[in-house]
Structure formats: structure tokens, C-alpha cells
Amino acid sequence: MEIISRRKRMxxxxxxxxxxQNRTIGFVPTMGALxxxxxxxxxxxxxxxxxxxxxxxxxxxxxxxxxxFSAYPRDLTRDSALLAEYxxxxxxxxxxEEIYPPGFSTYVSVEGxxxxxxxAARPGHFRGVTTAVSILLNTIKPDFVFFGQKDAQQAAVIxxxxxxxxxxxEMVVVPIVRDxxxxxxxxxxxxxxxxxxxxxxxxxxxLSQARAAYDGGEHNASRLVELVRATIEKEPLAxxxxxxxxxxxxxxxxxxxxxxxxLISLAVYIGKTxxxxxxxxxxxKKQDAAGA
Numbered sequence: 001m002e003i004i005s006r007r008k009r010m011x012x013x014x015x016x017x018x019x020x021q022n023r024t025i026g027f028v029p030t031m032g033a034l035x036x037x038x039x040x041x042x043x044x045x046x047x048x049x050x051x052x053x054x055x056x057x058x059x060x061x062x063x064x065x066x067x068x069f070s071a072y073p074r075d076l077t078r079d080s081a082l083l084a085e086y087x088x089x090x091x092x093x094x095x096x097e098e099i100y101p102p103g104f105s106t107y108v109s110v111e112g113x114x115x116x117x118x119x120a121a122r123p124g125h126f127r128g129v130t131t132a133v134s135i136l137l138n139t140i141k142p143d144f145v146f147f148g149q150k151d152a153q154q155a156a157v158i159x160x161x162x163x164x165x166x167x168x169x170e171m172v173v174v175p176i177v178r179d180x181x182x183x184x185x186x187x188x189x190x191x192x193x194x195x196x197x198x199x200x201x202x203x204x205x206x207l208s209q210a211r212a213a214y215d216g217g218e219h220n221a222s223r224l225v226e227l228v229r230a231t232i233e234k235e236p237l238a239x240x241x242x243x244x245x246x247x248x249x250x251x252x253x254x255x256x257x258x259x260x261x262x263l264i265s266l267a268v269y270i271g272k273t274x275x276x277x278x279x280x281x282x283x284x285k286k287q288d289a290a291g292a
Contacts (some may be wrong), residue, residue, distance in 0.1 A: 001084045003076075003091045005100075010092050014053070014140045023050035026238045027142035027169070029133060031057040032097040033187035037177040042086050044174050044286050049144055050133045055092040055136055057099060061107075061128030064067045073190055087170040092140070099135055110164070113157045118276070120239055121267060129154060130161050137167050139283055145169045146191035146227040149163055152183045152278045156249055176277075177203060186276045192272040199237040200270045206231035207279040210264050214257065221254045224264060224281075232268055241267035241274065248280055257291055258283050 004010045013114055022063045026049030028041045038054075045052045051277055063069035083091055107127055113119070114126035134164050137145065147155045162171060175183045182204030183197065192200060206228040213227055228243045245254045248263040261282030268275055 001080070001086055001091065001138055002042060003093055005092075005094055005098065007094060007135075007148055010053075010090070010094075011139050011141075013090070014142075018141070018143075018147065020062065025049060025051045025053060025142040026142070026144045026146060027136070027139065027140050028052070028054045028146045029136055030054060030056055031058045031072065031078050031187070032076065032188070034079045035177075035185045035189075037148050037150060037185035039082075039086060040175050040177045042088060043150060044148050044172060046087060047145065048076070048172070049142075051089045053090045053092055053140055053142065054088050055094075055140075057092075057094055057136070059132040060097075061100070061106060061131055062125050063128070064122055064124065068188075069123070073187060092136070099132060107160060108134045108165075110157050110161050113153070113160055113251050116153070116246070117242065117267075118153050118267065119256055121135070124160060126154070126157050130157060133158055134165065137162075137169060140168050144172055144272065146172050146174060147177065149173050149280075150173070150186065152248065152265060152280075155250065156251060159249075160284060182208070184275075186224065187274065188273055189216070190277055192270060196237055196271045196273065199235050200275060201275045202232055202235040202238055203268055203275060205267065207264060207277060211279055211281060217256045219256050221257055224262075226255070228264060228266060237270055239269040241269065 014025060017025060026045030028045055030038050046151045058072050080091055108130040109127045111131055115210050119126050159280055160173055181201035183200050207232055210228050213224060216222060224246050225243050232238050232240055243266040247254060248261055254262050261280055263278055263280050265278035
């Protein structure tokens, strides 16, 4: 496994692999602090592609002024050792200056989708995400790029960006990985105390109750949202940021979840740690070439 820090080196190597060796490239973008959720993406990429590239880049452009950029966990040595165990071929670990060199002034913004949910709660977040991802995609030019369903809105925003800007890669969205309690795997789970981790199980419990109600015939989106809220509000350590029912692709707010699927998503503070989670109710439609 080779660890690469320079964009020029990564780009030339990827070009050689594609053109001279005719090998398919799977790309998994991460911010490091790897966990089982990331590893599920890598496993999928390994199964589908000849070459697997994982990026590790803590992107300052997607953090707000009061967010945890400086405190975000970083351990390239530990992450690299883990990636080697999973037979990753290349780790792209650029510096901030390599992605955003002096004088950098061009940003990618997806209108509409970026303003909802996480976009409303974290202004500028998706502008930073789509800018960094577009740079990484242009550098590596993979055949497939892998994202997790836990960040459902991020997947929708990047899918739209890839369509609009004609990126050739195909997006693959991999299901959420959860621990024994149902808590979705996240790098931010490391911030939770043992008591808070137990309390955080309420997120999945609430979403599971919404799924059970939907399967039992409740298709009114507002009632499903209220069911989720009521369950979470019973947990003393939880503070709700939002709970919402939206179309999984367009993020349009839904009144009913029937002919088309619905994304029930939430953001909840457990203590000082903000966690997100979601469940899709109904059958997802097949996406186009830039979809999942």
C-alpha cells in the first residue's frame, strides 16, 4: 500500500492505472478516524473494483466557526495500518495546502438541496463538502465512488453535483453500519461518555418505531415525525435539533409516504455531541448512472 500526499502524483498514477493497465478504480473519500462504517465502504469497493483508493482529508471548508475542526480525531498511522489490513492499494492523504493552495478562491455550491436539513443547521457545510469532493474526483477520476447512507443528505447533494457537472464516476451508497445498540457508527461517537453512548441508542429506537408504524399502515409523514420526536424526548440526555420527512433524492418535504419513498432523518445532541441518523421508508427507486 502506498500513501500519497501530492495531487500531481495521485492524478498521474490514477491515469496510468486506467489507461495503461485498464483497471477499474474505486474511491472512498473519508476524513479519517476510520470505523466499521468506513470499512463497509472499502469492502464494497474491494468487491467491485480492481484498485481501491481511500482519501484521508479533514476538510476545514466544511466546518463552521464554532464546530470541532481542531478537535476532530486524526491518526494517520492508525488509519493507514487498518487500511493495509483491508488490502487498500493507495491512501491519498493530502495537506490542507495541497487541496486549497494559496490564492484558492473557487467553490462548488449545489443550490436548493444544500439549504435543507443539515444545510440549514450548518450554513456553508455542503459548500465545503462539494468543493473538496469535486477536487478529489477530478484528481483521482475513479470509476466508482462510495458513500454511506448515514449521511443521506450528503449523498443526495453530491449525486446532484455529479449529475450537473458531468462527473463520469458512478456513485454507490452503502447501508448504515450500527453497533449492538443500533447506534450508527460515526467518528463523533468517540466524544460520547459511556452514559451518553447508552442514551444515544434512542435515535435508532425512535427510527425503528417509525418504520414499524409505517409497516403497520401509518403513511402520514407528520405523524411519523411526531412519533420519532416523542420517543427521543423521553431521553433526558437528548436534545433534538430537527426531525424531518423528505424525498430521499430531492429532499422535498413530504406530507405522505406512499407512492414514493420517504427519508426520515434527524439530528440530535446527546450531551454536547451532535449525531445524525435516518431511515428510508418505502422502496427506493433505481438511480441513474450517477446514483446509487
